[in-house]
Amino acid sequence: MKGLLPDLEVIRKDFPILSRSLAGGQPLVYLDSANTSQKPQVVIDTMVDHLERHNANIARAMHQLGAESTEAFENARDKVAAFINAPSRDEVIFTKNISEGLNLVANTLAWARGPLAVGEGDEVVITEMEHHSNIVPWQLLTERKGATLRWFGLTDDGHLDLSNIDELINERTKVVSLTWISNMLGTVNPVAEIARKAHEVGAIVVVDAAQAAPQIPVDVVASGADIVGFTGHKVVGPTGIGALWGKREVLDALPPFLGGGEMIETVAMERSTYAGIPHKFEAGTPPIVEAVGLGAAVDYLSHVGMENIHAHEQAVTAYALEGLATVPGLTVLGPLDATQRGGAISFEIEGVHPHDVAQVLDSRGIAVRAGHHCAKPAHARYGVQSSTRMSSYLYTTPAEIDALVEGLEYTRSYFKLG
Amino acid sequence: MSAELDSLYQEIILDHYKNPRHGGLRDPYEAEVHHVNPTCGDEVTLRVHLTDGMVEDVSYDAVGCSISQASASVLTELVIGKKIDDAMAIHEDFLTLMQGRGAVEPDEDVLEDAIAFAGVAKFPARVKCALLSWMAWKDATVQTLEETS
Numbered sequence: 001m002k003g004l005l006p007d008l009e010v011i012r013k014d015f016p017i018l019s020r021s022l023a024g025g026q027p028l029v030y031l032d033s034a035n036t037s038q039k040p041q042v043v044i045d046t047m048v049d050h051l052e053r054h055n056a057n058i059a060r061a062m063h064q065l066g067a068e069s070t071e072a073f074e075n076a077r078d079k080v081a082a083f084i085n086a087p088s089r090d091e092v093i094f095t096k097n098i099s100e101g102l103n104l105v106a107n108t109l110a111w112a113r114g115p116l117a118v119g120e121g122d123e124v125v126i127t128e129m130e131h132h133s134n135i136v137p138w139q140l141l142t143e144r145k146g147a148t149l150r151w152f153g154l155t156d157d158g159h160l161d162l163s164n165i166d167e168l169i170n171e172r173t174k175v176v177s178l179t180w181i182s183n184m185l186g187t188v189n190p191v192a193e194i195a196r197k198a199h200e201v202g203a204i205v206v207v208d209a210a211q212a213a214p215q216i217p218v219d220v221v222a223s224g225a226d227i228v229g230f231t232g233h234k235v236v237g238p239t240g241i242g243a244l245w246g247k248r249e250v251l252d253a254l255p256p257f258l259g260g261g262e263m264i265e266t267v268a269m270e271r272s273t274y275a276g277i278p279h280k281f282e283a284g285t286p287p288i289v290e291a292v293g294l295g296a297a298v299d300y301l302s303h304v305g306m307e308n309i310h311a312h313e314q315a316v317t318a319y320a321l322e323g324l325a326t327v328p329g330l331t332v333l334g335p336l337d338a339t340q341r342g343g344a345i346s347f348e349i350e351g352v353h354p355h356d357v358a359q360v361l362d363s364r365g366i367a368v369r370a371g372h373h374c375a376k377p378a379h380a381r382y383g384v385q386s387s388t389r390m391s392s393y394l395y396t397t398p399a400e401i402d403a404l405v406e407g408l409e410y411t412r413s414y415f416k417l418g
Numbered sequence: 419m420s421a422e423l424d425s426l427y428q429e430i431i432l433d434h435y436k437n438p439r440h441g442g443l444r445d446p447y448e449a450e451v452h453h454v455n456p457t458c459g460d461e462v463t464l465r466v467h468l469t470d471g472m473v474e475d476v477s478y479d480a481v482g483c484s485i486s487q488a489s490a491s492v493l494t495e496l497v498i499g500k501k502i503d504d505a506m507a508i509h510e511d512f513l514t515l516m517q518g519r520g521a522v523e524p525d526e527d528v529l530e531d532a533i534a535f536a537g538v539a540k541f542p543a544r545v546k547c548a549l550l551s552w553m554a555w556k557d558a559t560v561q562t563l564e565e566t567s
Contacts, residue, residue, distance in 0.1 A: 023422070355458060355483035355547065356427075363423045372459040379459075385481050386459045414423070415432075415484075 001398055003315030005308055012395050014040040014300075026365030029400045034183055034211060034344040034391030035369050036233045039297070043236060046296035050289050057285055059262060073288050076295030077278070080243045083298035084209075084228065085219040091251060093244045093281045094291050098210045099133040101229035101244035102177070104281060105206055106137035108254040109175065110144055116174070116204065116253050120146035123172045125203075127152040127160055127189070128381050129182045132374040134208045138177060147174070154381050158185040158334035158341075165197055173203040180212035180223070184375040184389070185334030186317075186341035188216075195224030204250060210234060214393065215313050215342050217306040226250045232290065237297030241290035244281075251277045258283040301394075309394045313343040316392045316401065320345055323405040329417065330408065333382055344391040346373065349408065351417045354388040360411040366404055425537035426544070427484065434488035434531070439495050444477040448562040453554040455546050460486045464554040468562050473497045473505045476555060485535075485544050490551035492531045502559065508532075509556055516545050 005011055012018050015038045021027055030038060050072055056065035058073045081089040095101040109118050118124065124138050128151050142149040150168055153161040160178075169176060176198040181188050195205040204226040209218055213230035220228045227250060231242040246254075256263055256274050260283035265273040274280050301309065318338035324330055329350035335341045349357055358370035369389045372379050379386060390404055443450075447465035454461050460482030467475040476494045480487055497505040512532055515522050520540035524533040538548045 353483035353487075355460075355485070355544070359426065359541070359544070360423060363420070371457065376459065385461075414427075 001315055001319065003311040004398070005304070005312045005394060008312075008395070008397060011304065012397070014042070015395050016041055016044070018395060022365045024363075024365075026363075029364075029366040029403045031390040031392060031396070031400065031404060032367045032369050033214070033393035033396070034234070034342075034389065036239070037214060037236045037393055038395065039236055039238065039293075040300050042300055043238065043293050043296045047238065047289050047293040050292045055289070058288055059279075069288060072292045072295075073286070076291045079295040079298050081245075083218070083302060084213070084230075084243075084245055085221060086245050087221060088248060090277050091245055091248055093246070093251070093278045094286050095229070095242045095244050095281075096240060096287070097233075097242040098208060098229045098231040101231075101242055102133055102206070102208065103137045104244060104257045105177075105227055105229075105246075105254075106141040108257050110141050111255045112253065113255075114253065115202075116250070118142070118145050118147050118174045121172060122147040122174045123150055123170070124148070124175045124177070125150050125152070125168055125173055125198075126176075127178045128154050129158075129160070129185055129187060129375065129378045130177075130179055131183050131208065131210070132376070134177055134179060135377065138175070148172075152178070154185075154378065157336075158182075158187050160187070160189055162190075162194075165194070169194075169197050169201055169203065171201050173198065173201050175206060176203050177206035177208070179208040179210070180218075180228075181209075181215065181342040181344075182334065182375075182378070183211050183344055184346050184373045184378050184387070186344045186346075187335055188212075188340060188342060192222070192224040195226075199224070211342055211344065214301075214309075216310050220245050232294040232297065235294075235297055236300060237294035238290045240287045241294045243294070246277075248277065251281070256283070257281050260284045262286075304394060312394055312396075313392060314338050316396050316398065317341065317343050317345065319398050320390065320392065320401045320404070323401050324408075327405060327408045328412065333384065333387055343393065343396075344389055346387040346389040348384055348387055349412065349417075352411060352415050354386045356415065357388045357408070357411050360414055361404070361407045364403070364407045364410070366407050368404075426541055428534035428537060430492075430531050430534035431484060431488040434491040435484040438487060438491040440475075440477060440491070440498065441479075442477060443479050444475060447475070447477070448565070449558040451554050451558045451561070453550055453557070455482070455486070455550055458482075458547070460547060460550055462486070462490060462551045462554050464490075464551060464558055466555065466558040466562055468502060468559065468566075471502050473500050473502055473559075478551060478554075480551060482550065483544075483547055485538055485547040486550045489535065489548045492535070493551050493555055496530060496532060497555065502563070506556075506559070509552060512552055513549070515539060516548055 056069040058070040207225040229244040263283040354370035462480040
C-alpha cells in the first residue's frame with residue numbers, strides 16, 4: 001500500500017504494549033490513538049533513566065544532580081521548539097496538557113490590560129467543531145468580561161462554514177480560537193487563511209493542535225497563529241505534560257497565570273516582579289520527568305519523520321474509509337476524502353448504540369472510543385447523540401483496519417441486524 | 419469471547435432494548451428529573467406519579483445504549499404498582515447488585531427481569547449505564563416525597 005511506513009514492523013516493535021494480548025488471548029488492536037497514543041520504548045527508558053540517575057528539582061538545586069535535571073528539562077524545551085519550528089525556545093511554555101494551555105490563554109486574557117484586554121462589546125470567535133476544552137474556557141472568559149462568544153458553523157460534509165467569515169470576524173473580534181484538526185470529524189481546518197483574516201482586524205489567533213501535532217508537520221510560524229498548543233500524551237509522550245507556543249510579543253503582553261516559585265524575579269511582601277518568558281508561566285515545580293519524556297517523544301517522531309507519519313496516516317485513513325463504507329448501515333461523520341482529514345474517524349451504525357459497538361469490539365481485542373468525544377456541540381450539529389471513533393497512528397497496520405471492519409460486521413450480526 | 423459478551427447482553431436485556439415497556443412521558447406527575455451520564459452523554463428524562471404511598475406511574479424518555487435503555491424499561495416494570503417503600507427496597511437491591519462487581523447473587527423473587535443485569539456488574543464501565551434511570555427515579559421520588567411531607 002502506497003504511503004505506509006516502509007519499516008512498519010520495526011516501528012511496531014518500538015511500542016512494547018502492541019505485543020501484549022488481552023482477555024481470551026486476543027491480540028491488541030489499538031485504534032484509540034486520538035484519545036491517547038501508545039509510548040515507544042525510548043520514551044519509557046528515558047523517563048526511567050531520569051528517575052534512576054538524574055532526579056532532582058530543577059533551576060534551584062545547587063548540586064550536580066540539580067544541574068543534570070535542569071539540563072534535561074531545558075533540553076526537552078529545545079526539542080519541542082525544534083519539533084514545532086518555534087523561532088525561540090523561550091516561546092515554548094510547558095503546561096500540564098492542552099486544556100491547561102487553553103485555560104492559561106483565556107484566563108490571562110481576562111486579566112490583561114491594554115490592547116489584548118477583552119471587555120464588554122468585544123467578541124471571541126470559536127467553531128462548532130471544538131473539543132470542550134476549546135469551548136468552555138472561552139465561555140468562562142466572555143461571561144466574566146461581558147464579551148460575546150461567536151462561532152463558525154459547520155457544513156453538512158464536515159467542514160467549517162466560512163460563508164459568513166467577513167461578518168463573523170470583524171473589528172470587535174479580539175480572539176479567534178480554533179482546532180487545527182478536529183478530534184471528532186477529522187477535518188483539517190484552513191488555519192492560515194483564518195489567521196490572515198483575524199490579523200486584518202487585529203485579533204489574536206489561538207490554535208488547538210492537540211490532534212495536529214501527532215499527525216502533520218507543525219510549523220507554528222507558517223500556521224499564522226499567535227499561540228499554538230498541544231499535549232504530550234498524543235505525540236507518544238507521557239501524560240501530565242503539554243506545550244504552549246506563543247509569539248514573544250503576545251506572551252510578554254499577557255500577565256502571569258499561576259503565581260508561585262520559579263515565575264518570579266523578586267518577591268517582597270508588598271509586591272513582586274516576574275520572570276521573563278517562559279518561566280513567567282511556569283509556577284512551581286513542573287512535571288520534570290514528563291517533560292524529559294516529551295523531549296524523547298518528539299525526537300522519536302522527528303526521527304521517523306513527520307512527513308512520513310502523515311503519509312502513513314493518510315494511507316491508513318483512506319483504507320479505513322474504504323473498509324467502513326462496506327459495512328451496511330454505517331455512516332461516517334466528517335469528510336470522506338482522506339486527503340482532507342486526520343486519522344480520527346467517527347461513525348454511526350444504524351440500530352446499534354456506540355457503547356454497544358465498542359463493547360463488542362473490545363471483546364475481540366479492538367480498542368475504540370465511544371461517546372461524544374468531548375465534542376457535544378459537533379455531535380448535536382449532525383443530530384447524533386454519540387458516535388464510535390476509530391483513530392490510527394504511525395503503528396497502525398491495514399490488517400488492524402481489516403480486524404475492525406470484521407468486528408463491525410460481527411457487531412451487526414450479534415445485534416441481529418439484517 | 420462470545421460467552422463473556424452473552425453474560426452482558428442477556429436476551430432479556432436485548433428484548434427490553436428492542437421493545438421498551440412504559441416508554442414515553444405521561445401526565446399526571448409530581449416530579450420530573452433529567453439525568454445525564456457526562457462521560458458518555460446518555461440522557462434520561464423521567465417522571466413519577468405517586469398516590470397514597472403507591473408508585474402509580476413512571477414514564478421516561480431516554481437516549482442511550484442498550485444497557486441504559488433496557489434498564490429504564492425493567493425499572494418501570496418492577497416499580498409501577500408497588501408501594502413506595504417496597505419500590506425503594508427493590509432499588510436498594512438493584513444498587514447492591516450493580517455495585518457488587520459480579521459477586522452478589524441476585525434474588526429473582528425481588529428483582530425479576532432485573533437479574534439479567536447481574537452480568538453488567540462485571541463491566542465497571544457499564545454500571546453507570548444500568549444505574550442512570552434508577553438514580554433518576556430515586557431522585558424524582560425523593561423530591562416528590564419531600565414536597566408533599
